[in-house]
Amino acid sequence: MTAPHATLGAATRLLHAGAPALRDGSGPVNVPVVRTSTVRFESTAAYTDHHHRRMAGERVASYGRHGLDTHRALEDAITALEGGHRAFLAPSGLAAISLVLVALLSPGDHALVADSVYSPVRRVDATLLQRLGITLEYFSPSQDDLSAKIRHNTRLVYVESPSSLLYEVLDLPAIAAVAHAHGIPVATDNTWSGGWFYQPLKLGANISIQAATKYIAGHSDVMQGIVVTDTPALTEKISTAYEALGLTIGADDAYLALRGVRTLPVRLAQHQRHATQVAEWLQGQSQVGQVFYPALPSDPGHVLWKRDFSGASGLVSFAFDDDADAHTAHGFVDALHHFGIGASWGGYESLALVAQPERLREHSAWKGTAPVVRLHIGLEDPADLIADLEQAFARVASRPRLAVA
Numbered sequence: 579m580t581a582p583h584a585t586l587g588a589a590t591r592l593l594h595a596g597a598p599a600l601r602d603g604s605g606p607v608n609v610p611v612v613r614t615s616t617v618r619f620e621s622t623a624a625y626t627d628h629h630h631r632r633m634a635g636e637r638v639a640s641y642g643r644h645g646l647d648t649h650r651a652l653e654d655a656i657t658a659l660e661g662g663h664r665a666f667l668a669p670s671g672l673a674a675i676s677l678v679l680v681a682l683l684s685p686g687d688h689a690l691v692a693d694s695v696y697s698p699v700r701r702v703d704a705t706l707l708q709r710l711g712i713t714l715e716y717f718s719p720s721q722d723d724l725s726a727k728i729r730h731n732t733r734l735v736y737v738e739s740p741s742s743l744l745y746e747v748l749d750l751p752a753i754a755a756v757a758h759a760h761g762i763p764v765a766t767d768n769t770w771s772g773g774w775f776y777q778p779l780k781l782g783a784n785i786s787i788q789a790a791t792k793y794i795a796g797h798s799d800v801m802q803g804i805v806v807t808d809t810p811a812l813t814e815k816i817s818t819a820y821e822a823l824g825l826t827i828g829a830d831d832a833y834l835a836l837r838g839v840r841t842l843p844v845r846l847a848q849h850q851r852h853a854t855q856v857a858e859w860l861q862g863q864s865q866v867g868q869v870f871y872p873a874l875p876s877d878p879g880h881v882l883w884k885r886d887f888s889g890a891s892g893l894v895s896f897a898f899d900d901d902a903d904a905h906t907a908h909g910f911v912d913a914l915h916h917f918g919i920g921a922s923w924g925g926y927e928s929l930a931l932v933a934q935p936e937r938l939r940e941h942s943a944w945k946g947t948a949p950v951v952r953l954h955i956g957l958e959d960p961a962d963l964i965a966d967l968e969q970a971f972a973r974v975a976s977r978p979r980l981a982v983a
């Protein structure tokens with residue numbers, strides 16, 4: 579336990595980060611869930627001392643909102659996972675995104691946002707940022723010349739890789755090189771990889787954001803977001819906004835996310851194995867036009883994925899062939915037995931959803947017209963999932979077509 583951090587493997591670091599110290603020669607494996615709103619001190623001097631240390635940037639709590647042992651342990655594990663300077667815990671993934679945007683942008687500022695990001699970012703833009711006099715401009719990460727889009731008041735480049743719905747893989751080092759040449763930080767949404775298959779802070783991003791709701795918690799029982807910064811200067815900026823917004827999470831949720839972190843590598847490896855089987859099978863289906871999964875050699879992002887990622891998650895989307903309409907896609911999803919129908923993903927269970935066409939149209943990478951189904955491949959036996967998909971395809975294939983007399 580005294581080995582220098584840098585010499586340990588990533589999985590080892592992840593298992594030990596934030597583990598409680600032994601007291602009197604013994605102690606639990608797991609950090610206790612410390613639920614409290616008030617922190618008590620043995621003297622006014624101790625209270626003042628804590629307050630000053632906190633103001634100086636130390637991670638100590640003088641009040642429950644700052645979180646105690648459970649929060650510190652999760653922050654340590656997440657910081658180790660993402661290889662950053664500091665982790666901030668937010669009540670949802672979207673709150674983590676909003677925190678970053680509000681922390682780094684001021685009235686009159688401009689930010690460049692990849693057009694394929696998690697769609698609710700556009701709602702944050704329309705309902706909050708525009709009101710604050712902040713301008714977000716959406717760019718095509720594959721087609722636009724980023725440097726030509728940078729303005730004198732551009733203060734942030736915000737991306738997500740692979741993107742939502744179609745898993746477009748971005749050339750993060752190239753994007754970061756352009757942004758950094760203009761002194762602009764890059765923030766990326768890293769939810770897809772759970773932080774395990776992708777290390778954006780090592781590839782040039784300055785902030786990594788995750789919906790811990792997804793793979794980190796991993797059991798569909800927690801809402802949570804995390805923000806990881808790469809330097810003390812960005813930590814300070816995020817910290818200031820975090821405090822001003824009064825953000826915090828409950829100790830029980832911190833504990834659940836921490837428990838998820840401990841098994842993240844093994845769960846993700848299994849999601850990848852199962853999703854690869856399903857994606858390969860989907861490729862052979864006559865009703866399927868295109869399969870979106872960066873680990874497939876046919877995927878447009880495969881080369882970049884191989885260069886920058888160490889694995890692929892459980893998300894697989896596919897477009898029907900051009901003959902299919904929305905009715906077919908909805909009928910297909912409704913015919914599934916082992917896939918829940920619902921938003922979100924990252925839990926142990928499989929899910930299916932028809933992608934909303936208006937969301938797809940936001941993404942410049944999408945040129946199609948056929949309906950798209952997003953699958954989250956869970957930890958069930960893949961043979962059962964494939965049999966289920968097969969019967970659902972058969973159901974919609976046998977749907978009577980309008981007879982042309």
Ligand SMILES: *Cc1c(COP(=O)(O)O)cnc(C)c1O
Nearest residue numbers: 670671672696767769789791802
């Ligand atoms: C789900 C998701 C979010 C938002 O997380 P919530 O915890 O649901 O608010 C953000 N980004 C991506 C890529 C997501 O899939």
